[in-house]
Amino acid sequence: MTQVFLASRNAKKLAEMQRILAEHVPDIEVLGLDDVTPYDEPAETEPTFEGNALIKARVAVEATGLPSLADDSGLCVDALNGMPGVLSARWSGSRNGSVDRDRANNELLLDQIHDVPDERRGAHFTSAVAFAYPAGAGGVVEHVVHGTMPGRVIREMRGAGGFGYDVLFVADGHELTSAELPPDEKDAISHRGKALREIAPFVAGVLTGL
Ligand SMILES: O=P(O)(O)OP(=O)(O)OP(=O)(O)OC[C@H]1O[C@@H](n2cnc3c(O)ncnc32)[C@H](O)[C@@H]1O
Ligand SMILES: [Mg+2]
Incomplete structure:
Protein backbone atom coordinates (compact mmCIF):
# COMPACT_ATOMS: atom_id res chain seq x y z
CA MET A 1 0.00 0.00 0.00
CA THR A 2 1.43 3.38 -0.94
CA GLN A 3 0.21 6.56 0.72
CA VAL A 4 -0.85 9.75 -0.95
CA PHE A 5 -2.15 12.83 0.83
CA LEU A 6 -5.10 14.67 -0.75
CA ALA A 7 -5.05 18.32 0.29
CA SER A 8 -8.70 19.41 0.15
CA ARG A 9 -11.17 20.85 2.67
CA ASN A 10 -14.08 19.98 0.41
CA ALA A 11 -15.40 16.56 1.48
CA LYS A 12 -17.34 15.96 -1.74
CA LYS A 13 -14.42 16.92 -3.96
CA LEU A 14 -12.22 14.67 -1.83
CA ALA A 15 -14.62 11.75 -2.27
CA GLU A 16 -14.53 12.20 -6.06
CA MET A 17 -10.74 12.29 -6.09
CA GLN A 18 -10.51 9.23 -3.86
CA ARG A 19 -12.94 7.28 -6.04
CA ILE A 20 -11.11 8.08 -9.28
CA LEU A 21 -7.64 7.45 -7.88
CA ALA A 22 -8.65 4.12 -6.35
CA GLU A 23 -9.60 2.93 -9.84
CA HIS A 24 -6.45 4.12 -11.56
CA VAL A 25 -3.57 3.80 -9.08
CA PRO A 26 -3.01 0.24 -7.83
CA ASP A 27 -2.78 -0.26 -4.03
CA ILE A 28 -3.14 3.41 -3.23
CA GLU A 29 -3.96 4.49 0.33
CA VAL A 30 -5.43 7.98 0.36
CA LEU A 31 -5.08 10.21 3.42
CA GLY A 32 -7.07 13.39 4.04
CA LEU A 33 -6.60 16.41 6.28
CA ASP A 34 -8.12 14.50 9.22
CA ASP A 35 -5.38 11.86 9.01
CA VAL A 36 -2.40 14.21 9.38
CA THR A 37 -1.16 16.70 11.96
CA PRO A 38 -3.03 19.96 11.35
CA TYR A 39 -1.11 22.63 9.46
CA ASP A 40 -1.90 26.14 8.23
CA GLU A 41 -3.65 25.72 4.91
CA PRO A 42 -2.58 28.32 2.38
CA ALA A 43 -4.76 31.06 0.91
CA ALA A 63 3.79 20.01 6.05
CA THR A 64 3.27 16.24 5.82
CA GLY A 65 6.34 14.90 4.02
CA LEU A 66 3.94 12.76 1.98
CA PRO A 67 3.45 12.74 -1.78
CA SER A 68 0.53 15.16 -2.11
CA LEU A 69 -2.20 15.88 -4.62
CA ALA A 70 -4.35 19.01 -4.80
CA ASP A 71 -7.11 20.12 -7.14
CA ASP A 72 -8.00 23.72 -7.89
CA SER A 73 -11.09 24.01 -9.99
CA GLY A 74 -14.03 26.17 -10.95
CA LEU A 75 -16.75 27.09 -13.37
CA CYS A 76 -15.92 29.50 -16.21
CA VAL A 77 -19.06 31.10 -17.66
CA ASP A 78 -18.79 32.59 -21.17
CA ALA A 79 -21.33 35.35 -20.50
CA LEU A 80 -19.27 36.41 -17.45
CA ASN A 81 -15.99 36.48 -19.41
CA GLY A 82 -14.77 33.32 -17.67
CA MET A 83 -15.84 34.17 -14.13
CA PRO A 84 -16.37 32.90 -11.44
CA GLY A 85 -13.23 30.96 -12.52
CA VAL A 86 -10.67 30.79 -9.72
CA LEU A 87 -13.14 32.66 -7.49
CA SER A 88 -15.82 29.93 -7.84
CA ALA A 89 -15.67 28.69 -4.24
CA ARG A 90 -16.39 32.11 -2.72
CA TRP A 91 -18.25 33.81 -5.57
CA SER A 92 -21.10 34.93 -3.29
CA GLY A 93 -18.64 35.96 -0.59
CA SER A 94 -20.13 33.38 1.74
CA ARG A 95 -17.70 31.49 3.94
CA ASN A 96 -20.24 29.26 5.69
CA GLY A 97 -20.48 25.49 5.51
CA SER A 98 -20.33 24.07 2.02
CA VAL A 99 -24.06 23.45 1.42
CA ASP A 100 -25.00 27.06 2.29
CA ARG A 101 -22.06 28.31 0.33
CA ASP A 102 -22.97 26.29 -2.75
CA ARG A 103 -26.58 27.46 -2.61
CA ALA A 104 -25.60 31.13 -2.29
CA ASN A 105 -23.13 30.80 -5.17
CA ASN A 106 -25.73 29.15 -7.40
CA GLU A 107 -28.40 31.74 -6.61
CA LEU A 108 -26.03 34.58 -7.36
CA LEU A 109 -24.94 33.02 -10.66
CA LEU A 110 -28.56 32.48 -11.73
CA ASP A 111 -29.35 36.14 -10.99
CA GLN A 112 -26.32 37.43 -12.82
CA ILE A 113 -27.11 35.63 -16.06
CA HIS A 114 -30.90 35.82 -15.77
CA ASP A 115 -31.25 37.79 -19.02
CA VAL A 116 -28.69 35.79 -21.00
CA PRO A 117 -30.48 33.78 -23.71
CA ASP A 118 -30.08 30.00 -23.97
CA GLU A 119 -27.71 30.14 -26.93
CA ARG A 120 -25.23 32.23 -24.92
CA ARG A 121 -25.25 30.21 -21.69
CA GLY A 122 -22.10 28.22 -22.49
CA ALA A 123 -19.66 27.43 -19.68
CA HIS A 124 -16.98 24.92 -18.76
CA PHE A 125 -15.56 23.43 -15.61
CA THR A 126 -11.78 23.36 -15.31
CA SER A 127 -9.59 21.43 -12.92
CA ALA A 128 -5.86 21.74 -12.38
CA VAL A 129 -4.44 18.82 -10.42
CA ALA A 130 -0.99 19.30 -8.91
CA PHE A 131 1.17 16.48 -7.59
CA ALA A 132 4.14 17.33 -5.38
CA TYR A 133 6.49 14.80 -3.82
CA PRO A 134 9.68 14.79 -1.75
CA ALA A 135 12.81 14.23 -3.81
CA GLY A 136 15.72 14.03 -1.40
CA ALA A 137 17.83 16.79 0.19
CA GLY A 138 14.64 18.69 1.07
CA GLY A 139 13.73 19.05 -2.60
CA VAL A 140 10.19 18.85 -3.94
CA VAL A 141 9.20 17.83 -7.48
CA GLU A 142 5.96 19.22 -8.93
CA HIS A 143 3.79 18.11 -11.81
CA VAL A 144 0.47 19.66 -13.00
CA VAL A 145 -2.25 18.51 -15.40
CA HIS A 146 -5.56 20.01 -16.52
CA GLY A 147 -9.01 18.76 -17.46
CA THR A 148 -12.11 20.55 -18.72
CA MET A 149 -15.80 19.72 -19.15
CA PRO A 150 -17.73 21.92 -21.61
CA GLY A 151 -21.47 22.52 -21.26
CA ARG A 152 -24.03 25.17 -20.33
CA VAL A 153 -25.72 26.78 -17.35
CA ILE A 154 -29.45 26.04 -17.08
CA ARG A 155 -32.16 28.18 -15.46
CA GLU A 156 -33.09 26.16 -12.36
CA MET A 157 -31.22 23.91 -9.94
CA ARG A 158 -31.69 20.19 -10.53
CA VAL A 167 -27.06 21.51 -10.02
CA LEU A 168 -26.90 24.21 -12.71
CA ASP A 184 -19.36 7.19 -12.13
CA GLU A 185 -20.93 8.97 -15.11
CA LYS A 186 -19.86 12.36 -13.79
CA ASP A 187 -16.33 11.01 -13.23
CA ALA A 188 -16.21 9.63 -16.78
CA ILE A 189 -16.74 13.07 -18.34
CA SER A 190 -15.67 15.51 -15.62
CA HIS A 191 -12.78 17.96 -15.64
CA ARG A 192 -11.47 16.28 -12.47
CA GLY A 193 -11.85 12.78 -13.87
CA LYS A 194 -9.89 13.73 -16.99
CA ALA A 195 -7.09 15.41 -15.05
CA LEU A 196 -6.77 12.58 -12.51
CA ARG A 197 -6.79 9.84 -15.16
CA GLU A 198 -4.03 11.70 -16.97
CA ILE A 199 -1.84 12.06 -13.88
CA ALA A 200 -2.59 8.59 -12.41
CA PRO A 201 0.17 6.66 -14.26
CA PHE A 202 2.71 9.29 -13.21
CA VAL A 203 1.55 9.11 -9.57
CA ALA A 204 1.68 5.30 -9.68
CA GLY A 205 5.22 5.43 -11.07
CA VAL A 206 6.44 7.83 -8.40
CA LEU A 207 4.79 5.86 -5.59
CA THR A 208 6.31 2.56 -6.64
CA GLY A 209 9.72 4.18 -7.07
CA LEU A 210 9.67 5.97 -3.71
O1 LIG B 1 -9.63 24.21 -2.13
P1 LIG B 1 -10.21 22.93 -1.59
O2 LIG B 1 -9.97 22.76 -0.12
O3 LIG B 1 -9.82 21.73 -2.38
O4 LIG B 1 -11.84 22.99 -1.74
P2 LIG B 1 -12.69 24.14 -2.48
O5 LIG B 1 -14.12 23.75 -2.49
O6 LIG B 1 -12.33 25.48 -1.89
O7 LIG B 1 -12.16 24.01 -3.95
P3 LIG B 1 -11.56 25.13 -4.93
O8 LIG B 1 -10.82 26.17 -4.18
O9 LIG B 1 -10.84 24.38 -6.01
O10 LIG B 1 -12.87 25.80 -5.53
C1 LIG B 1 -13.61 25.05 -6.44
C2 LIG B 1 -15.04 25.52 -6.47
O11 LIG B 1 -15.48 25.44 -7.85
C3 LIG B 1 -16.70 24.76 -7.93
N1 LIG B 1 -16.47 23.43 -8.55
C4 LIG B 1 -15.27 22.84 -8.85
N2 LIG B 1 -15.44 21.61 -9.35
C5 LIG B 1 -16.76 21.40 -9.37
C6 LIG B 1 -17.56 20.30 -9.75
O12 LIG B 1 -17.04 19.15 -10.15
N3 LIG B 1 -18.88 20.44 -9.65
C7 LIG B 1 -19.44 21.58 -9.21
N4 LIG B 1 -18.77 22.65 -8.79
C8 LIG B 1 -17.42 22.57 -8.86
C9 LIG B 1 -17.22 24.60 -6.51
O13 LIG B 1 -17.97 25.73 -6.17
C10 LIG B 1 -15.94 24.58 -5.70
O14 LIG B 1 -16.12 25.01 -4.36
MG1 LIG C 1 -10.41 26.24 -2.08
Whole structure:
Protein backbone atom coordinates (compact mmCIF):
# COMPACT_ATOMS: atom_id res chain seq x y z
CA MET A 1 0.00 0.00 0.00
CA THR A 2 1.43 3.38 -0.94
CA GLN A 3 0.21 6.56 0.72
CA VAL A 4 -0.85 9.75 -0.95
CA PHE A 5 -2.15 12.83 0.83
CA LEU A 6 -5.10 14.67 -0.75
CA ALA A 7 -5.05 18.32 0.29
CA SER A 8 -8.70 19.41 0.15
CA ARG A 9 -11.17 20.85 2.67
CA ASN A 10 -14.08 19.98 0.41
CA ALA A 11 -15.40 16.56 1.48
CA LYS A 12 -17.34 15.96 -1.74
CA LYS A 13 -14.42 16.92 -3.96
CA LEU A 14 -12.22 14.67 -1.83
CA ALA A 15 -14.62 11.75 -2.27
CA GLU A 16 -14.53 12.20 -6.06
CA MET A 17 -10.74 12.29 -6.09
CA GLN A 18 -10.51 9.23 -3.86
CA ARG A 19 -12.94 7.28 -6.04
CA ILE A 20 -11.11 8.08 -9.28
CA LEU A 21 -7.64 7.45 -7.88
CA ALA A 22 -8.65 4.12 -6.35
CA GLU A 23 -9.60 2.93 -9.84
CA HIS A 24 -6.45 4.12 -11.56
CA VAL A 25 -3.57 3.80 -9.08
CA PRO A 26 -3.01 0.24 -7.83
CA ASP A 27 -2.78 -0.26 -4.03
CA ILE A 28 -3.14 3.41 -3.23
CA GLU A 29 -3.96 4.49 0.33
CA VAL A 30 -5.43 7.98 0.36
CA LEU A 31 -5.08 10.21 3.42
CA GLY A 32 -7.07 13.39 4.04
CA LEU A 33 -6.60 16.41 6.28
CA ASP A 34 -8.12 14.50 9.22
CA ASP A 35 -5.38 11.86 9.01
CA VAL A 36 -2.40 14.21 9.38
CA THR A 37 -1.16 16.70 11.96
CA PRO A 38 -3.03 19.96 11.35
CA TYR A 39 -1.11 22.63 9.46
CA ASP A 40 -1.90 26.14 8.23
CA GLU A 41 -3.65 25.72 4.91
CA PRO A 42 -2.58 28.32 2.38
CA ALA A 43 -4.76 31.06 0.91
CA GLU A 44 -5.54 30.59 -2.79
CA THR A 45 -3.93 33.81 -3.96
CA GLU A 46 -2.93 32.97 -7.55
CA PRO A 47 -4.80 34.16 -10.66
CA THR A 48 -4.76 30.68 -12.25
CA PHE A 49 -6.08 27.21 -11.33
CA GLU A 50 -2.60 25.82 -11.90
CA GLY A 51 -1.00 28.37 -9.57
CA ASN A 52 -3.47 27.65 -6.77
CA ALA A 53 -3.26 23.86 -7.18
CA LEU A 54 0.53 24.14 -6.91
CA ILE A 55 0.30 26.26 -3.73
CA LYS A 56 -1.99 23.66 -2.09
CA ALA A 57 0.18 20.67 -3.11
CA ARG A 58 3.49 22.36 -2.24
CA VAL A 59 2.38 23.41 1.25
CA ALA A 60 0.92 19.93 1.78
CA VAL A 61 4.15 18.09 0.97
CA GLU A 62 6.16 20.51 3.10
CA ALA A 63 3.79 20.01 6.05
CA THR A 64 3.27 16.24 5.82
CA GLY A 65 6.34 14.90 4.02
CA LEU A 66 3.94 12.76 1.98
CA PRO A 67 3.45 12.74 -1.78
CA SER A 68 0.53 15.16 -2.11
CA LEU A 69 -2.20 15.88 -4.62
CA ALA A 70 -4.35 19.01 -4.80
CA ASP A 71 -7.11 20.12 -7.14
CA ASP A 72 -8.00 23.72 -7.89
CA SER A 73 -11.09 24.01 -9.99
CA GLY A 74 -14.03 26.17 -10.95
CA LEU A 75 -16.75 27.09 -13.37
CA CYS A 76 -15.92 29.50 -16.21
CA VAL A 77 -19.06 31.10 -17.66
CA ASP A 78 -18.79 32.59 -21.17
CA ALA A 79 -21.33 35.35 -20.50
CA LEU A 80 -19.27 36.41 -17.45
CA ASN A 81 -15.99 36.48 -19.41
CA GLY A 82 -14.77 33.32 -17.67
CA MET A 83 -15.84 34.17 -14.13
CA PRO A 84 -16.37 32.90 -11.44
CA GLY A 85 -13.23 30.96 -12.52
CA VAL A 86 -10.67 30.79 -9.72
CA LEU A 87 -13.14 32.66 -7.49
CA SER A 88 -15.82 29.93 -7.84
CA ALA A 89 -15.67 28.69 -4.24
CA ARG A 90 -16.39 32.11 -2.72
CA TRP A 91 -18.25 33.81 -5.57
CA SER A 92 -21.10 34.93 -3.29
CA GLY A 93 -18.64 35.96 -0.59
CA SER A 94 -20.13 33.38 1.74
CA ARG A 95 -17.70 31.49 3.94
CA ASN A 96 -20.24 29.26 5.69
CA GLY A 97 -20.48 25.49 5.51
CA SER A 98 -20.33 24.07 2.02
CA VAL A 99 -24.06 23.45 1.42
CA ASP A 100 -25.00 27.06 2.29
CA ARG A 101 -22.06 28.31 0.33
CA ASP A 102 -22.97 26.29 -2.75
CA ARG A 103 -26.58 27.46 -2.61
CA ALA A 104 -25.60 31.13 -2.29
CA ASN A 105 -23.13 30.80 -5.17
CA ASN A 106 -25.73 29.15 -7.40
CA GLU A 107 -28.40 31.74 -6.61
CA LEU A 108 -26.03 34.58 -7.36
CA LEU A 109 -24.94 33.02 -10.66
CA LEU A 110 -28.56 32.48 -11.73
CA ASP A 111 -29.35 36.14 -10.99
CA GLN A 112 -26.32 37.43 -12.82
CA ILE A 113 -27.11 35.63 -16.06
CA HIS A 114 -30.90 35.82 -15.77
CA ASP A 115 -31.25 37.79 -19.02
CA VAL A 116 -28.69 35.79 -21.00
CA PRO A 117 -30.48 33.78 -23.71
CA ASP A 118 -30.08 30.00 -23.97
CA GLU A 119 -27.71 30.14 -26.93
CA ARG A 120 -25.23 32.23 -24.92
CA ARG A 121 -25.25 30.21 -21.69
CA GLY A 122 -22.10 28.22 -22.49
CA ALA A 123 -19.66 27.43 -19.68
CA HIS A 124 -16.98 24.92 -18.76
CA PHE A 125 -15.56 23.43 -15.61
CA THR A 126 -11.78 23.36 -15.31
CA SER A 127 -9.59 21.43 -12.92
CA ALA A 128 -5.86 21.74 -12.38
CA VAL A 129 -4.44 18.82 -10.42
CA ALA A 130 -0.99 19.30 -8.91
CA PHE A 131 1.17 16.48 -7.59
CA ALA A 132 4.14 17.33 -5.38
CA TYR A 133 6.49 14.80 -3.82
CA PRO A 134 9.68 14.79 -1.75
CA ALA A 135 12.81 14.23 -3.81
CA GLY A 136 15.72 14.03 -1.40
CA ALA A 137 17.83 16.79 0.19
CA GLY A 138 14.64 18.69 1.07
CA GLY A 139 13.73 19.05 -2.60
CA VAL A 140 10.19 18.85 -3.94
CA VAL A 141 9.20 17.83 -7.48
CA GLU A 142 5.96 19.22 -8.93
CA HIS A 143 3.79 18.11 -11.81
CA VAL A 144 0.47 19.66 -13.00
CA VAL A 145 -2.25 18.51 -15.40
CA HIS A 146 -5.56 20.01 -16.52
CA GLY A 147 -9.01 18.76 -17.46
CA THR A 148 -12.11 20.55 -18.72
CA MET A 149 -15.80 19.72 -19.15
CA PRO A 150 -17.73 21.92 -21.61
CA GLY A 151 -21.47 22.52 -21.26
CA ARG A 152 -24.03 25.17 -20.33
CA VAL A 153 -25.72 26.78 -17.35
CA ILE A 154 -29.45 26.04 -17.08
CA ARG A 155 -32.16 28.18 -15.46
CA GLU A 156 -33.09 26.16 -12.36
CA MET A 157 -31.22 23.91 -9.94
CA ARG A 158 -31.69 20.19 -10.53
CA GLY A 159 -30.26 17.12 -8.79
CA ALA A 160 -28.88 16.07 -5.42
CA GLY A 161 -25.52 14.54 -6.34
CA GLY A 162 -22.14 16.15 -6.89
CA PHE A 163 -21.49 19.55 -5.27
CA GLY A 164 -20.97 23.21 -6.05
CA TYR A 165 -22.43 24.31 -9.39
CA ASP A 166 -23.34 20.78 -10.53
CA VAL A 167 -27.06 21.51 -10.02
CA LEU A 168 -26.90 24.21 -12.71
CA PHE A 169 -24.58 22.55 -15.21
CA VAL A 170 -25.45 20.32 -18.15
CA ALA A 171 -22.45 18.87 -19.99
CA ASP A 172 -22.39 18.93 -23.79
CA GLY A 173 -24.18 15.91 -25.24
CA HIS A 174 -26.20 15.38 -22.02
CA GLU A 175 -29.66 16.30 -20.73
CA LEU A 176 -29.11 15.64 -17.01
CA THR A 177 -27.22 18.07 -14.81
CA SER A 178 -23.95 16.81 -13.38
CA ALA A 179 -25.80 16.66 -10.02
CA GLU A 180 -28.31 14.24 -11.59
CA LEU A 181 -25.72 11.95 -13.20
CA PRO A 182 -24.67 8.84 -11.27
CA PRO A 183 -21.21 9.48 -9.73
CA ASP A 184 -19.36 7.19 -12.13
CA GLU A 185 -20.93 8.97 -15.11
CA LYS A 186 -19.86 12.36 -13.79
CA ASP A 187 -16.33 11.01 -13.23
CA ALA A 188 -16.21 9.63 -16.78
CA ILE A 189 -16.74 13.07 -18.34
CA SER A 190 -15.67 15.51 -15.62
CA HIS A 191 -12.78 17.96 -15.64
CA ARG A 192 -11.47 16.28 -12.47
CA GLY A 193 -11.85 12.78 -13.87
CA LYS A 194 -9.89 13.73 -16.99
CA ALA A 195 -7.09 15.41 -15.05
CA LEU A 196 -6.77 12.58 -12.51
CA ARG A 197 -6.79 9.84 -15.16
CA GLU A 198 -4.03 11.70 -16.97
CA ILE A 199 -1.84 12.06 -13.88
CA ALA A 200 -2.59 8.59 -12.41
CA PRO A 201 0.17 6.66 -14.26
CA PHE A 202 2.71 9.29 -13.21
CA VAL A 203 1.55 9.11 -9.57
CA ALA A 204 1.68 5.30 -9.68
CA GLY A 205 5.22 5.43 -11.07
CA VAL A 206 6.44 7.83 -8.40
CA LEU A 207 4.79 5.86 -5.59
CA THR A 208 6.31 2.56 -6.64
CA GLY A 209 9.72 4.18 -7.07
CA LEU A 210 9.67 5.97 -3.71
O1 LIG B 1 -9.63 24.21 -2.13
P1 LIG B 1 -10.21 22.93 -1.59
O2 LIG B 1 -9.97 22.76 -0.12
O3 LIG B 1 -9.82 21.73 -2.38
O4 LIG B 1 -11.84 22.99 -1.74
P2 LIG B 1 -12.69 24.14 -2.48
O5 LIG B 1 -14.12 23.75 -2.49
O6 LIG B 1 -12.33 25.48 -1.89
O7 LIG B 1 -12.16 24.01 -3.95
P3 LIG B 1 -11.56 25.13 -4.93
O8 LIG B 1 -10.82 26.17 -4.18
O9 LIG B 1 -10.84 24.38 -6.01
O10 LIG B 1 -12.87 25.80 -5.53
C1 LIG B 1 -13.61 25.05 -6.44
C2 LIG B 1 -15.04 25.52 -6.47
O11 LIG B 1 -15.48 25.44 -7.85
C3 LIG B 1 -16.70 24.76 -7.93
N1 LIG B 1 -16.47 23.43 -8.55
C4 LIG B 1 -15.27 22.84 -8.85
N2 LIG B 1 -15.44 21.61 -9.35
C5 LIG B 1 -16.76 21.40 -9.37
C6 LIG B 1 -17.56 20.30 -9.75
O12 LIG B 1 -17.04 19.15 -10.15
N3 LIG B 1 -18.88 20.44 -9.65
C7 LIG B 1 -19.44 21.58 -9.21
N4 LIG B 1 -18.77 22.65 -8.79
C8 LIG B 1 -17.42 22.57 -8.86
C9 LIG B 1 -17.22 24.60 -6.51
O13 LIG B 1 -17.97 25.73 -6.17
C10 LIG B 1 -15.94 24.58 -5.70
O14 LIG B 1 -16.12 25.01 -4.36
MG1 LIG C 1 -10.41 26.24 -2.08
